[in-house]
Amino acid sequence: MTLLEIKNLHASVDGKEILRGIDLTVNAGEVHAIMGPNGSGKSTLAQVLAGHPAFEVTEGSVTYLGKNLMDLAPEERARDGLFIAFQYPVAIRGITNAYFLRSAVNAIRKQRGDEELDMLDFIEILEEKLKVIGWDDSLMNRPVNDGFSGGEKKRNEILQMAILEPKLAILDETDSGLDIDALKIVADAVNKLRRPDNATVVVTHYQRILAYIVPDRVHVLANGKIVKSGGKDLALELERRGYDWLKAEAA
Amino acid sequence: MPSTQTADETAPYLAQFEAVAANGASAVPAWLKQLREQAIQQFVALGFPTTRDERWRFTSLKSLAAVNFTLPKHRDDVTPESLQQYLLPGDKGVRLVFVNGAFVESLSTVPELPTGCTVGSLAGAFDSDVVREHLGRTAPDGDNPFTALNTAFANDGAFVHLPPDVVLERPVQILFVSTPQDQPAMSHPRNLFILERGASAEFVESYVGLTDGSYLTNTVTEIIVADGARADCYRVQRESKSAYHIATTNSQLGKDSRFGLTSVTLGAALSRHDISMSMQGEGGDGTLNGLYLVDEKQHVDHSTVIEHAVPHCDSHEYFNGILDGHSRAVFSGKIIVRPDAQKTDSKQTNNNLLLSEWARADSQPQLEIYADDVRCTHGATLGPLDEDAIFYLQSRGLNALAARALLTRGFGDEILKRVAIPDLRGQLEVLLKNWLDRGEQGQGRLSP
Structure with missing residues (x-):
C-alpha cells in the first residue's frame, strides 16, 4: 500500500527555491533513508511535509493516504498519522511532557471519534509504550524539551512517536548530536515501533544510524533533487566516497 | 513639561487626618498617635x-491624585456566602476578614492555636509591646509617601505573632474586601507577621472588590522571619x-530562614506593588x-x-506577565549585594507575554553588587507567543487555538506551579483559565 507519493515537488523559502523536483514513493512496511550533504534540502523536505508555513510549495504534488497533503493543516496531517521527529525540537515552558502528550493523543482521538483519555488512562498507555521501547518515565514530568540535553530532546521526539503511533514517521537528523550509545538506544526504539502497516523515512547526513535502522531504499538528495537511489549498499558507498562525485553528476 | 504635583493633592488627606485625630483617634496609645502624626507630616512633605x-x-x-478619596462608611451587609469563592473551601484554619479596611x-474564624500565638486584628493589639517594637521596622515612612500615608491612617489589618518553634498546620487566610460606597473610598490595611525563631506558617492575603467602582487600597504588609523560621506568603x-491598588510587602530574613512570596495580580486600573x-x-x-x-x-x-546584607544567602525571583488589550506592565527588580555578602546566589527573571500588539511591557533589572565572589543572573523577555x-x-x-491556549497556560503555570497549597493552586489555575477564556469581547483571548 502506498502511504506517500511525492511528484516533481518544488518548494521555496523567502523566494529562494530549495527543492527542485523531488519524486519519492514510500509504501507501508518500508524504511527509506534520505541522505545528502548540508544544504541539499533534506530538512526542507521534512518541514514541507510537516506543513511549516515558512515554506511555499510552488510546483508538483504530495499525496498522502490518497489525499492531497498540501490541502491539510499541520495538525490535520498529524491526526492522519504523519509524524516528523524534528531536528530542533522546541522547548515549551510550564507544560509537562505528560500533559502535552495527553493533549496530543486526545486531539488525535477526538478526530477519530474515540473518547478522550483522562490522566490515569493516559498514564496506563504511556507505561505500556515505555515498556515496549524499554525506557523509563524520567522525561515525562519535566517541561517539554525545556532544559533537555541534545540527546534527551531526540529521545523525547521518539517517545512522542511511540505514543502517537504514526503511519509515516520522518526522522529529521535524529542522529545528529547523539553519541554512539544514545544512537543505539534511539535506533532500537525506532526498530521496535516498526510494523507492516507503517513506514519510516530517516533523513540523515551520515551512514552511521543506518547500521542500526536498516533501510530498504536509500536516496541521495543534492541541490534539491534526488540524484541517485539504491539499496542499503548505497549508504556504505556514500560513506566511502563522500558526496562530491554525486554533486558533480547532478550539476 | 514634566508634571509638577502640588500640596493641593495632599491637602485633602491632611484635612481628613485632622478630622479623624479630632474625634476618637485619641483612644490609641500615645506612641501610635505620635507615629501617625509624624507619618502624615512625612506624606505631606513627600x-x-x-x-521624574x-x-x-x-x-x-496623576489620575490617582486627582480623585478625592474619603474614608469609607461602615457596611455590615457582607454575607459569608458572598465571600466563599475568595476563600479556601472548607479550610479549618485562621480566617480574618476585613471589610473596607x-x-x-462575625465573618472571621480563629480556631484554637498553640500557646503563645497571637492572631487577629491589629487594632486589637495596639497595646502590645511586640506591635510597638516592630511596626514600621521593615517599612519605614522615610521615603515612600504611600507607606507614610498608610501609617497615618492605618487602623487595622492582620497581626500574627508566632512564638519560637510553633508550626501552623493550616494557612492563615486574610481577606480584604471593598464594598460599594457613595464616594470613592480609601482603605489603608496594615499587616504585621512576626515569626520567631523556628516558627513556620503559610499566609494567603487576598484583596477583592465587591464593586465595580473606583476606590483606593493602600496596603502595607511587614513580615519578620527570625532565625530558622519559615514564612510562605501568597x-x-x-x-x-x-x-x-498600592501595596508594600517588606520582609526581613534571619539566619537559615526561608521566605517565599507568590503574588498573583489581576485587578485594579492601576496597581503598584513595592x-x-x-x-x-x-x-x-x-x-x-x-x-x-x-x-x-x-x-x-x-x-x-x-x-543581600550578609554572606551565603540565596534569592530567587520569577515574575511572568500576560498582557492583552492596551495594558501596560512595569517590572523593576533591584538586587543589592553589600560588600560583606560573599557567596550570594541570586537569580532574577521577568518574562512578558504580549497577546496584543497594543500592550506594552517595560522591564528593568538593576544589579548593585559590591562583593566580588557572588553569582547574580538576570533575564527579561517580552513578545508574543513563539x-x-x-x-x-x-x-x-x-x-492553532489549542496550541496558543496550551502555551499561554504553560506560561502562567510556570508561576502557579510554585504554589504549594493545592486548593489555592487549583483556584488560581481556574482564575487563569477563566481570564484566558473570557477575552476582551468574551470570545476568548487566543484566537489568532
Missing part, C-alpha cells in the same frame, strides 16, 4: 511621586477594574514569584528590591 522620580518613571499617579469578627489581588526582601542572616533563602494578568487599559507596576512553538504543537495534532 507628596505624590511624579514620573526614577522609581516611578513609567507609572503616572475594618476587621469583621497574595491574590482581584480589585475592581476601576480601583487603585516588594522588598532583606537577607540579614547567613543561610537565608528567599523567593519572590509573581504572575500578572492584565488587559484593557490596566497598568501594573512591580518594583522589587532584594538586599510561532515555532505553535507550529511544533500543531505538528503533534493540536489546532
Whole structure:
C-alpha cells in the first residue's frame, strides 16, 4: 500500500527555491533513508511535509493516504498519522511532557471519534509504550524539551512517536548530536515501533544510524533533487566516497 | 513639561487626618498617635511621586491624585456566602476578614492555636509591646509617601505573632474586601507577621472588590522571619477594574530562614506593588514569584528590591506577565549585594507575554553588587507567543487555538506551579483559565 507519493515537488523559502523536483514513493512496511550533504534540502523536505508555513510549495504534488497533503493543516496531517521527529525540537515552558502528550493523543482521538483519555488512562498507555521501547518515565514530568540535553530532546521526539503511533514517521537528523550509545538506544526504539502497516523515512547526513535502522531504499538528495537511489549498499558507498562525485553528476 | 504635583493633592488627606485625630483617634496609645502624626507630616512633605522620580518613571499617579478619596462608611451587609469563592473551601484554619479596611469578627474564624500565638486584628493589639517594637521596622515612612500615608491612617489589618518553634498546620487566610460606597473610598490595611525563631506558617492575603467602582487600597504588609523560621506568603489581588491598588510587602530574613512570596495580580486600573526582601542572616533563602494578568487599559507596576546584607544567602525571583488589550506592565527588580555578602546566589527573571500588539511591557533589572565572589543572573523577555512553538504543537495534532491556549497556560503555570497549597493552586489555575477564556469581547483571548 502506498502511504506517500511525492511528484516533481518544488518548494521555496523567502523566494529562494530549495527543492527542485523531488519524486519519492514510500509504501507501508518500508524504511527509506534520505541522505545528502548540508544544504541539499533534506530538512526542507521534512518541514514541507510537516506543513511549516515558512515554506511555499510552488510546483508538483504530495499525496498522502490518497489525499492531497498540501490541502491539510499541520495538525490535520498529524491526526492522519504523519509524524516528523524534528531536528530542533522546541522547548515549551510550564507544560509537562505528560500533559502535552495527553493533549496530543486526545486531539488525535477526538478526530477519530474515540473518547478522550483522562490522566490515569493516559498514564496506563504511556507505561505500556515505555515498556515496549524499554525506557523509563524520567522525561515525562519535566517541561517539554525545556532544559533537555541534545540527546534527551531526540529521545523525547521518539517517545512522542511511540505514543502517537504514526503511519509515516520522518526522522529529521535524529542522529545528529547523539553519541554512539544514545544512537543505539534511539535506533532500537525506532526498530521496535516498526510494523507492516507503517513506514519510516530517516533523513540523515551520515551512514552511521543506518547500521542500526536498516533501510530498504536509500536516496541521495543534492541541490534539491534526488540524484541517485539504491539499496542499503548505497549508504556504505556514500560513506566511502563522500558526496562530491554525486554533486558533480547532478550539476 | 514634566508634571509638577502640588500640596493641593495632599491637602485633602491632611484635612481628613485632622478630622479623624479630632474625634476618637485619641483612644490609641500615645506612641501610635505620635507615629501617625509624624507619618502624615512625612506624606505631606513627600507628596505624590511624579514620573521624574526614577522609581516611578513609567507609572503616572496623576489620575490617582486627582480623585478625592474619603474614608469609607461602615457596611455590615457582607454575607459569608458572598465571600466563599475568595476563600479556601472548607479550610479549618485562621480566617480574618476585613471589610473596607475594618476587621469583621462575625465573618472571621480563629480556631484554637498553640500557646503563645497571637492572631487577629491589629487594632486589637495596639497595646502590645511586640506591635510597638516592630511596626514600621521593615517599612519605614522615610521615603515612600504611600507607606507614610498608610501609617497615618492605618487602623487595622492582620497581626500574627508566632512564638519560637510553633508550626501552623493550616494557612492563615486574610481577606480584604471593598464594598460599594457613595464616594470613592480609601482603605489603608496594615499587616504585621512576626515569626520567631523556628516558627513556620503559610499566609494567603487576598484583596477583592465587591464593586465595580473606583476606590483606593493602600496596603502595607511587614513580615519578620527570625532565625530558622519559615514564612510562605501568597497574595491574590482581584480589585475592581476601576480601583487603585498600592501595596508594600517588606520582609526581613534571619539566619537559615526561608521566605517565599507568590503574588498573583489581576485587578485594579492601576496597581503598584513595592516588594522588598532583606537577607540579614547567613543561610537565608528567599523567593519572590509573581504572575500578572492584565488587559484593557490596566497598568501594573512591580518594583522589587532584594538586599543581600550578609554572606551565603540565596534569592530567587520569577515574575511572568500576560498582557492583552492596551495594558501596560512595569517590572523593576533591584538586587543589592553589600560588600560583606560573599557567596550570594541570586537569580532574577521577568518574562512578558504580549497577546496584543497594543500592550506594552517595560522591564528593568538593576544589579548593585559590591562583593566580588557572588553569582547574580538576570533575564527579561517580552513578545508574543513563539510561532515555532505553535507550529511544533500543531505538528503533534493540536489546532492553532489549542496550541496558543496550551502555551499561554504553560506560561502562567510556570508561576502557579510554585504554589504549594493545592486548593489555592487549583483556584488560581481556574482564575487563569477563566481570564484566558473570557477575552476582551468574551470570545476568548487566543484566537489568532
